[in-house]
Amino acid sequence: MxxxxxxxxxxxxxxxxxxxxxxxxxxxxxxxxxxxxxxxxxxxxxxxxxxxxxxxxxxxxxxxxxxxxxxxxxxxxxxxxxxxxxxxxxxxxxxxxxxxxxxxxxxxxxxxxxxxLPAEAEVATLTFIGRRAVTLWRDMIGALAFLGRLSATALGALPHPRGLRPTSIARHVYDTGITAIPIVALIAFLISVIIAYMSAQQLRGFGAEIFVVDLVTIGVLRELGVLLTAIIVAGRSGSAYAAEIGSMKLNEEVDALQATGVDPFEALVLPRVLGLVISLPLLTVVADLIGLVGGAVLCAYLLHMPLDQYVTRVSQAISATTFWVGIIKAPVFAVLIAMAGTHRGMQVRGSSRELGRLTTVAVVQAIFLVILADALFAVLFMEIGV
Amino acid sequence: MIYPILEVCGLVNRFGSQVVHDGLDMEVREDEVFGIVGGSGTGKSVLLRSVLGLQRPQAGTIRIEGHDITQLSGGALRAVKARYGVTFQQGALYSSLDVLQNVQLPMLEYMQDLSPSARDELAMLKIRLVGLPADAARKYPAELSGGMVKRAALARALALDPRLLFLDEPTSGLDPIGAAEFDELMLYLQKQLRLTVVMITHDLDSIFRTCNRVGVIVDRRMETDTLDRIVEHPHPWIQAYFHGDRASIHLKVAHGA
Missing domain, CATH: 3.30.750.24 (STAS domain)
Known part of the structure; x- marks a missing residue:
C-alpha cells in the first residue's frame, strides 16, 4: 500500500x-x-x-x-x-x-x-495529388540537373586524366564488378536452364528441339544476360552507392570535402559512375558466357546433343549483331543505376530514416529505369532492324 | 547512510593482447558528483560501457545499488538498467523521433500503464526541467543546436527519474558559456533530484565547478580522491593534467592564492 x-x-x-x-x-x-x-x-x-x-x-x-x-x-x-x-x-x-x-x-x-503545437497537417486528396505531381516534376528536374552537372564534371575532368581518379574508379570496378561475378554467373546459369527446359517442353511437340539452342542463345545474348545482370547490380551496387554517400552526408564528410576545395561530384559521384560503366559490360560478358555454357549443359543432358553440334547451331543462330545488341545496353544501364544511387545518396540530410528511405528509392528507381530503357531499346532495335 | 551506489571491484578488460583495465576499483557514493578523467585511450569509454552493462568485462564485479550486473542477464539486467540514466557524447537522440517521443521512449518501455496524456505531461515536465522551450518538444534532433541536443539527451536520461546518472563528455562541443550553463543545470538538478552523477569529462572548468571526487585512470587502474587531494597526487600524468597551463588558474582559485 x-x-x-x-x-x-x-x-x-x-x-x-x-x-x-x-x-x-x-x-x-x-x-x-x-x-x-x-x-x-x-x-x-x-x-x-x-x-x-x-x-x-x-x-x-x-x-x-x-x-x-x-x-x-x-x-x-x-x-x-x-x-x-x-x-x-x-x-x-x-x-x-x-x-x-x-x-x-x-x-x-x-x-x-x-x-x-503544429501537428501533421491533414492533407486533402486533391492537395495530395497536386503535391505529388509537383514533387515528381521537381524530382525530374533535379535528376536532369544532376545528369548535367555530372556530364560537365566528366568533360571538365577529361583533359586531366588524374582528375578522373583512376584509383577510386579501380576500387569501384572491384566492388561492383569482381565481387559480383559469382552471383551473376549463378543467375545467368539458372536462367539459361529455365529457358532451355521451358522451350524444350514446347518445341518437342513439333520435333523442333534444335531451336532450343536458338532460344537460349538469342534470349541470353540479346536480352536476359544484360537485363538480369543490371537488375542484380542495381540491387547490390545502387543501394551501396546511395548508402555510402548518404552516410557520408550525415557524417558531414561531404561538407568536409567541399570545404577542402574538392568537388564531391568529382571525388564521389564520377568515379562511381565510371566504375560501374566499366564493370557492368564486363559482368554482362561473364553472364553471356555462363548462359551459353548453361545452355550447352542442358542440351547435352536433356536433348542428348553433342557439344560440337551445339556450337555449330549457336554460330548459325546468332548474327553479327546479336552479341553487340545486348552489350551496348550495359553502359547505358550502368549510368542509370549509378546515377539513381549517387543522386539519392546526395539527397540524404538530417536523419538515418532519410538514409533508409532514399536507399530504397534508389534501388526501386534504378530497376525501373533499367527496365524502361530496355523497352525503349527493344523498340529502337526493331525500327532500325537489328 | 552513505553506501556506494556504484561499486566496481577488480575490473579487467582485455581486447586480444591489449589490456585496458587491470584490476580497476571504483566507488561512487550516494549524492556525489564523481568525475572520471584519463588520457585518450585509457579506457574511459570502455569503463562506462562495462558499467552500463553493454559489454561484459573479463573479470571483476560491478555493483549498481548492490546488484552485480556482471552476473545478471535478461530481465534482471533490464530492471537494473531502468535505475540509471545515461547521456552519450553525441547525444544519441533517436533521429526519427522528435524530442517529446525521445523522452517518452523509456516511459513506453518501463511504464506501460501511463495514459497518453499523462505521458505527454510527464515528458513535457522533463523537457521544461532541463530548460528547453516548449516548442522544442516537436522538433527533430537534426533541427536542434548542439546545446539543445545535450539538454534533450539529459531530459531523456531523466525520463524514469533515476537516482544514478551517467554523463559521457556532457560539455564537449559546447562553447564555454553553454558548457557553464550545462554545469549549473546539472548541479541544480543534482541537488533538487538528489542525483548521483558519474561524469566522464576532459573539461577542467567542469571538474572544478561540479565534482566532489575524481577518479583518474592511470596505468590501467584508477586513483580516486577528493578534488583538493587528487591534484596533489604524485603520479606524473595527474601532475601534468592538473598542473598544466590550462589548470593552474583553477588551482589558484581553489587554494585561495
Whole structure:
C-alpha cells in the first residue's frame, strides 16, 4: 500500500508511505484513483513516512491535489509540502499560467499547449495529388540537373586524366564488378536452364528441339544476360552507392570535402559512375558466357546433343549483331543505376530514416529505369532492324 | 547512510593482447558528483560501457545499488538498467523521433500503464526541467543546436527519474558559456533530484565547478580522491593534467592564492 486513507470528521487524512518512484507508477496511480473524494471537505496529506518521492511520483500527487481542489475540497499538507512537489510546480506553473489567461479553469493547460503545437497537417486528396505531381516534376528536374552537372564534371575532368581518379574508379570496378561475378554467373546459369527446359517442353511437340539452342542463345545474348545482370547490380551496387554517400552526408564528410576545395561530384559521384560503366559490360560478358555454357549443359543432358553440334547451331543462330545488341545496353544501364544511387545518396540530410528511405528509392528507381530503357531499346532495335 | 551506489571491484578488460583495465576499483557514493578523467585511450569509454552493462568485462564485479550486473542477464539486467540514466557524447537522440517521443521512449518501455496524456505531461515536465522551450518538444534532433541536443539527451536520461546518472563528455562541443550553463543545470538538478552523477569529462572548468571526487585512470587502474587531494597526487600524468597551463588558474582559485 502506498496510501493509507483515514476518514475523519468531514474530511480525509492521507498518509503516504513507501517508495513513490516512476517504476512504481502503476501502484501509485491505482491507489490515488481509488481514494473516494465524496463528502470530503478537507483533505490532509502527510508525507513524513515516504521512503522516496521522485518527480513522477510528485507529479501524480500534484494531479491528485488539483483534482481534489477542482472537486471542491480543501487540501493541506501536514507539515511542509515536499520539495519535489515545489519543483514540479515551479517547472510547470509558467506554462499553466499562460494557458490560464486564455482558457479559464485550464487544468489541462499543458495538454492544450501540446495540441497547439503544429501537428501533421491533414492533407486533402486533391492537395495530395497536386503535391505529388509537383514533387515528381521537381524530382525530374533535379535528376536532369544532376545528369548535367555530372556530364560537365566528366568533360571538365577529361583533359586531366588524374582528375578522373583512376584509383577510386579501380576500387569501384572491384566492388561492383569482381565481387559480383559469382552471383551473376549463378543467375545467368539458372536462367539459361529455365529457358532451355521451358522451350524444350514446347518445341518437342513439333520435333523442333534444335531451336532450343536458338532460344537460349538469342534470349541470353540479346536480352536476359544484360537485363538480369543490371537488375542484380542495381540491387547490390545502387543501394551501396546511395548508402555510402548518404552516410557520408550525415557524417558531414561531404561538407568536409567541399570545404577542402574538392568537388564531391568529382571525388564521389564520377568515379562511381565510371566504375560501374566499366564493370557492368564486363559482368554482362561473364553472364553471356555462363548462359551459353548453361545452355550447352542442358542440351547435352536433356536433348542428348553433342557439344560440337551445339556450337555449330549457336554460330548459325546468332548474327553479327546479336552479341553487340545486348552489350551496348550495359553502359547505358550502368549510368542509370549509378546515377539513381549517387543522386539519392546526395539527397540524404538530417536523419538515418532519410538514409533508409532514399536507399530504397534508389534501388526501386534504378530497376525501373533499367527496365524502361530496355523497352525503349527493344523498340529502337526493331525500327532500325537489328 | 552513505553506501556506494556504484561499486566496481577488480575490473579487467582485455581486447586480444591489449589490456585496458587491470584490476580497476571504483566507488561512487550516494549524492556525489564523481568525475572520471584519463588520457585518450585509457579506457574511459570502455569503463562506462562495462558499467552500463553493454559489454561484459573479463573479470571483476560491478555493483549498481548492490546488484552485480556482471552476473545478471535478461530481465534482471533490464530492471537494473531502468535505475540509471545515461547521456552519450553525441547525444544519441533517436533521429526519427522528435524530442517529446525521445523522452517518452523509456516511459513506453518501463511504464506501460501511463495514459497518453499523462505521458505527454510527464515528458513535457522533463523537457521544461532541463530548460528547453516548449516548442522544442516537436522538433527533430537534426533541427536542434548542439546545446539543445545535450539538454534533450539529459531530459531523456531523466525520463524514469533515476537516482544514478551517467554523463559521457556532457560539455564537449559546447562553447564555454553553454558548457557553464550545462554545469549549473546539472548541479541544480543534482541537488533538487538528489542525483548521483558519474561524469566522464576532459573539461577542467567542469571538474572544478561540479565534482566532489575524481577518479583518474592511470596505468590501467584508477586513483580516486577528493578534488583538493587528487591534484596533489604524485603520479606524473595527474601532475601534468592538473598542473598544466590550462589548470593552474583553477588551482589558484581553489587554494585561495
Amino acid at each position: 502506498v496510501v493509507e486513507v483515514i476518514r475523519t470528521e468531514g474530511g480525509l487524512a492521507l498518509q503516504l508511505t513507501g517508495e513513490w518512484r516512476a517504476l512504481a507508477y502503476r501502484q501509485i496511480d491505482t491507489a490515488l484513483a481509488a481514494v473516494d473524494l465524496s463528502g470530503a471537505h478537507r483533505i490532509e496529506i502527510a508525507t513524513d513516512r515516504l521512503a522516496a518521492l521522485d518527480l513522477t511520483g510528485a507529479w501524480r500527487l500534484r494531479e491528485f491535489v488539483r483534482h481534489a481542489r477542482a472537486a471542491g475540497a480543501e487540501v493541506a499538507f501536514a507539515g511542509t509540502p515536499p520539495d519535489q512537489l515545489r519543483l514540479v510546480d515551479d517547472t510547470l506553473r509558467p506554462i499553466e499560467a499562460e494557458a490560464e489567461g486564455t482558457a479559464p479553469g485550464a487544468v489541462k493547460g499543458l495538454r492544450e499547449e501540446l495540441t497547439e
